[in-house]
Amino acid sequence: MSMANVKLDDQAVSFEQQIPLAPIEELGEEESYLRVITKRFFKHKLAVLGLIVFTLILLMAILAPLLAPRSPYAITDQFSAAPSSKYMLGTDQVGRDLFSRLIYGSRVSLSVGIGAVAIYVAIGTILGAIAGYFGKWVDMIIMRITDVFMSFPYLMVILVLVSIMGPSLFNIIVVLGLLGWPGIARIVRGSVLSIKQMDYIKAGVALGYSAPRLVFQHILPNCLGPILVNATFGIAAAIITEASLSFLGMGVQPPTASWGNMLKDAQSLSVLASQPWLWVPPGIMILLSVLSINFMGDGLRDAMDPKSLR
Amino acid sequence: MFQYIVRRILIALPVLFGVTIFSFLIVNMAPGNPVEMQINPDATAADIALKKEALGLNDPLYVQYVRWLSGILHGNFGFSFSTHQAVTGMISDRIGPTLLLMGTAIIIAYLIAIPIGILSATRQYSWMDYLSTSFSFLGISIPHFFLGLGAIYVFSIVFQIFPTGGMNTLGGTGGFADTFNHLILPALVLGTGIAGSMVRYVRSSVLEILGQDYLRTARSKGLKEFFVINKHALRNALIPIITVIGMDIPLLIGGAVVTEQIFQWPGLGQLTIQSIGSRDYPTLMAMNLMAAVAVLLSNLITDVLYSVADPRIKYN
Numbered sequence: 001m002s003m004a005n006v007k008l009d010d011q012a013v014s015f016e017q018q019i020p021l022a023p024i025e026e027l028g029e030e031e032s033y034l035r036v037i038t039k040r041f042f043k044h045k046l047a048v049l050g051l052i053v054f055t056l057i058l059l060m061a062i063l064a065p066l067l068a069p070r071s072p073y074a075i076t077d078q079f080s081a082a083p084s085s086k087y088m089l090g091t092d093q094v095g096r097d098l099f100s101r102l103i104y105g106s107r108v109s110l111s112v113g114i115g116a117v118a119i120y121v122a123i124g125t126i127l128g129a130i131a132g133y134f135g136k137w138v139d140m141i142i143m144r145i146t147d148v149f150m151s152f153p154y155l156m157v158i159l160v161l162v163s164i165m166g167p168s169l170f171n172i173i174v175v176l177g178l179l180g181w182p183g184i185a186r187i188v189r190g191s192v193l194s195i196k197q198m199d200y201i202k203a204g205v206a207l208g209y210s211a212p213r214l215v216f217q218h219i220l221p222n223c224l225g226p227i228l229v230n231a232t233f234g235i236a237a238a239i240i241t242e243a244s245l246s247f248l249g250m251g252v253q254p255p256t257a258s259w260g261n262m263l264k265d266a267q268s269l270s271v272l273a274s275q276p277w278l279w280v281p282p283g284i285m286i287l288l289s290v291l292s293i294n295f296m297g298d299g300l301r302d303a304m305d306p307k308s309l310r
Numbered sequence: 311m312f313q314y315i316v317r318r319i320l321i322a323l324p325v326l327f328g329v330t331i332f333s334f335l336i337v338n339m340a341p342g343n344p345v346e347m348q349i350n351p352d353a354t355a356a357d358i359a360l361k362k363e364a365l366g367l368n369d370p371l372y373v374q375y376v377r378w379l380s381g382i383l384h385g386n387f388g389f390s391f392s393t394h395q396a397v398t399g400m401i402s403d404r405i406g407p408t409l410l411l412m413g414t415a416i417i418i419a420y421l422i423a424i425p426i427g428i429l430s431a432t433r434q435y436s437w438m439d440y441l442s443t444s445f446s447f448l449g450i451s452i453p454h455f456f457l458g459l460g461a462i463y464v465f466s467i468v469f470q471i472f473p474t475g476g477m478n479t480l481g482g483t484g485g486f487a488d489t490f491n492h493l494i495l496p497a498l499v500l501g502t503g504i505a506g507s508m509v510r511y512v513r514s515s516v517l518e519i520l521g522q523d524y525l526r527t528a529r530s531k532g533l534k535e536f537f538v539i540n541k542h543a544l545r546n547a548l549i550p551i552i553t554v555i556g557m558d559i560p561l562l563i564g565g566a567v568v569t570e571q572i573f574q575w576p577g578l579g580q581l582t583i584q585s586i587g588s589r590d591y592p593t594l595m596a597m598n599l600m601a602a603v604a605v606l607l608s609n610l611i612t613d614v615l616y617s618v619a620d621p622r623i624k625y626n
Contacts, residue, residue, distance in 0.1 A: 046447075144321075148328035151602040155564030156582060157336075160594050163586045164340045240453050244568055247455045248583060266459050267572070269474060273467045283456035290451040298447070 040303035047299020053292035057285075061106040068100035072257045083277050090277040093265060094255075101257035102281055108258040109289060112173055112242040113235035119177025121231050124184025125223075129215050131185065132192025143189070146182040154179065158241065159250055167250050176238050184230055191223035225304040232297035236290045243286045259286045315614055322606050329602045330382070333595045334375050340591040387596035392588035397596045400581065407477055408577030410489075411497055411570070412562055416555065418501030419508055424551075426505075427512025431520065432539055442509055449506020454565045458499045458572040465495060475574035496573040500565050504558050511554045516547040549620045556612030563601050 041047055060067060069088070070076070079095035081087055089098040131142035158175055165171045195201060196219065204214050245251030246260025254261055259282040266272045266279035362368060369377075381388065387397035430442035466474040472495045473479065478488050519525065520543060528538045563579075570579030578597055585593040 046443075144324055144328060147325040148332060150560075151325060151329055151605045152332070152598055153560040153563035153601045153605065155567055156594075156598050156601060159567070159582065159586055160336060160340075160591070160598065163589065164336070164591075236451065240451075243453050244455060244564075247453075248568070248571060248586075250586060263455065263459070269462075269467075272459060272463055276463070279459060283453070283459070286456060287448075287452050290453075291447060294447055294451050 037303045041299050044299035044302055046295040047302075050292040050295030050299065053288060054296060057106055057289050057292070058110065060103055061110045064103050064107060068097075068103045070097050070100050072096060072101045072104040073255050074100075080275060080278075082275075089281055090275075092262070092278060093271075096255075096257075098262070098277065098281065101262060102259070102285060105257045105259040105262060105282060105285065106289070108169060108246075108252050108256065109239045109242060109286070111169070112176065113239045113293075115173040116176035116180060116238045117231050117234045119173070120180035120234070121184055121227060123177070124181035125188050125220065125227060127181065128185035128188025129192050129220060132189040133196060133211065133215050133219070135193075139189070142185070146185050149179065149182045155241065155244065158245065159248070162245060162250050167245070167253055169252050169256065172242055172245060172251060176241060180234060180238070183234075184227060187226045187230055188220075188223055191226060192219055195219050195222050229297055229301045229304065232293060232300055236293040236297065239286065239290050239293070259283075311617065314617065315610075318610055318613060322610060326603065326606060329599065329606070330379055331375070333599045333602075334378055336598075337378075337591050337595045338371065338374075340589070382599070387599075388592040390585075390593045391590040392585070392593075393590075397593050400593060401578065401596060401600065404576065404578045404581045406577075407575060408566060408570070408579065410493065411500065411575055411577060412566055414493055414497035415500035415504065415562065415565075418497055419504040422501065422505040423508035423512050424548075427509045428516055428539065428544065428547075430509065431513045431516035434517065439513075442513070446506045446509035446513075449502055449504075449509070451506075452503070454499060454503050454568040455572055457502065458496070458569055461495050461499050462572070475572070477576050492573075492575075496569050496575050499573075500562070500569045503565055504562060507558065507561075508551070508554055512547070512551055515550045516543060519543045519547045522546075549616065552615050552619060553612050556608050559605050559608045560601075563604075 073096065075095040076087065076091050076097055077095075078087070078091050080093050081091045083090040087097055087099065089102060092098055092101070127142050127146075131139040158179060161175045161179070162171060165175065192215070201214060201218060204218055209218075242251055242258065243260030243263070246258045247263050249261075249264060251260050252258035262282040263279045265275075271278055378388070385398055387401070389395065390397055390400060393400065426442045426445065430439045433439055462474050465472045473492050475492075477492050479492075525538060525543055528542045529535075533542075566577065567579035567582050569575065570577045571583045574580065582594065582597060584590075585597075
């Protein structure tokens with residue numbers, strides 16, 4: 001463990017030299033590495049902007065019942081109405097208030113993004129760590145399975161599986177979670193392979209530490225950076241996938257509001273041409289949330305990359 | 311080199327085997343079977359059981375798998391649940407339009423990404439760089455369907471430059487010009503999405519080359535900047551970009567599903583959506599299997615190309 005600290009401190013100091021103005025003597029133990037990364041993250045303007053927008057969307061999802069003027073399922077007195085003072089974004093073809101549905105839609109997108117990524121990060125980390133740590137035939141088998149999963153075009157397999165299991169929010173999260181892990185598994189395997197060669201791990205082996213203890217306490221904490229970056233981009237990708245599935249009618253089903261299924265109506269040309277309020281706002285919300293998460297991911301990657309000089 | 315290719319193929323074989331097992335299990339997991347899909351509603355339970363036995367649906371799973379696999383090796387992917395046609399024929403009807411769309415999209419993506427990536431790397435941290443970074447993030451973040459709907463709205467409805475969808479004008483004589491006119495919008499939408507991630511690769515690849523010693527040599531011998539970049543740097547920077555296309559193939563296929571649906575482009579993507587609507591699992595899995603093989607092949611080809619393009623890379 002003490003060796004791990006030394007390694008972290010080395011990195012922290014080298015980061016510090018690249019960033020002028022920060023006094024070196026203030027650096028403490030492990031906490032300092034985190035602080036350097038935070039500092040570097042907050043220097044990335046687009047990442048900060050992303051964090052602000054994402055926080056707003058997150059608040060929107062949590063506070064949806066307070067923010068929405070009416071229930072997202074309630075049918076109003078008008079249908080397909082243009083935006084007015086009464087219905088800020090108009091109403092849909094069934095007569096539901098679009099502004100309320102837009103707010104509630106954030107719940108679907110965020111729960112798919114976070115839920116699916118949580119599942120596949122867990123699967124990918126465990127499989128990648130096992131493959132990297134044990135090597136040999138275990139590695140061979142796990143990596144070939146990873147190759148199999150990576151060969152299938154993601155969206156097509158998901159479409160098939162969701163149509164078999166029945167389209168619902170829960171099933172989408174499960175399917176995305178079960179199929180998304182190969183990327184993480186590869187990253188974790190690579191990091192474990194290189195960390196395994198370090199002296200402090202060899203010391204741990206010599207001390208007779210058990211494999212799970214070495215992997216979970218001494219190796220994986222040092223792979224957190226790439227996992228976190230990959231997971232952040234993964235949330236954005238999962239949100240797009242859910243929206244695409246719902247748009248194609250294989251995702252979250254009405255009457256539940258999802259940004260993707262709100263855009264579904266625009267597949268008809270008359271809606272596309274004459275009722276832009278039905279499809280432009282949900283599209284912009286998808287774009288905003290995905291963009292903000294990708295910016296955050298980019299900021300995290302830059303902040304954690306020892307080679308990055310910004 | 312030859313040894314490397316042989317070893318890559320040997321590694322790909324078990325993966326291919328895994329791909330077929332996974333595909334077969336999914337088809338089997340799917341509700342409904344060929345008999346229930348084909349038979350008319352008046353058939354009795356006894357009729358159905360008889361037909362099931364005749365088609366070998368009561369055999370153990372591994373027997374069915376071997377039969378299914380040997381069928382595929384003979385080019386027989388089974389019969390569609392919905393149209394009762396041979397799946398192979400349905401797919402071969404659709405594959406041309408999809409390849410046309412994807413090929414054009416890849417060309418567009420390279421045409422957009424390479425110049426923007428170079429400009430952004432040579433003028434790092436300038437407004438040009440920020441603009442191109444923003445463009446690439448927009449390209450990555452915008453869902454294909456939203457971009458597609460927006461493109462139809464602007465170019466087909468407001469300005470009426472391009473048709474809203476299809477591959478040829480209905481009732482028209484067809485022809486190359488007509489198809490080309492229909493192709494531009496979907497290919498642009500698909501290409502822009504891929505260009506987004508490509509710009510990042512080109513930029514980082516050029517940036518890495520710009521730091522190399524031989525470029526300093528080229529400059530110090532008085533070569534014009536234009537030649538330094540476009541002759542010395544670009545050639546080497548483009549090598550890693552070859553691999554990008556291999557990585558983007560699955561993305562391209564997924565994008566094509568959505569894009570074809572929006573533009574009513576009569577390719578495999580549209581067939582996928584139609585098959586999902588009619589729960590036509592044999593057709594779906596045949597397409598998935600073909601796509602997976604295409605991905606495996608393209609990965610193999612890019613790796614080989616990469617070693618041809620960059621003699622410094624040694625595989626052992």
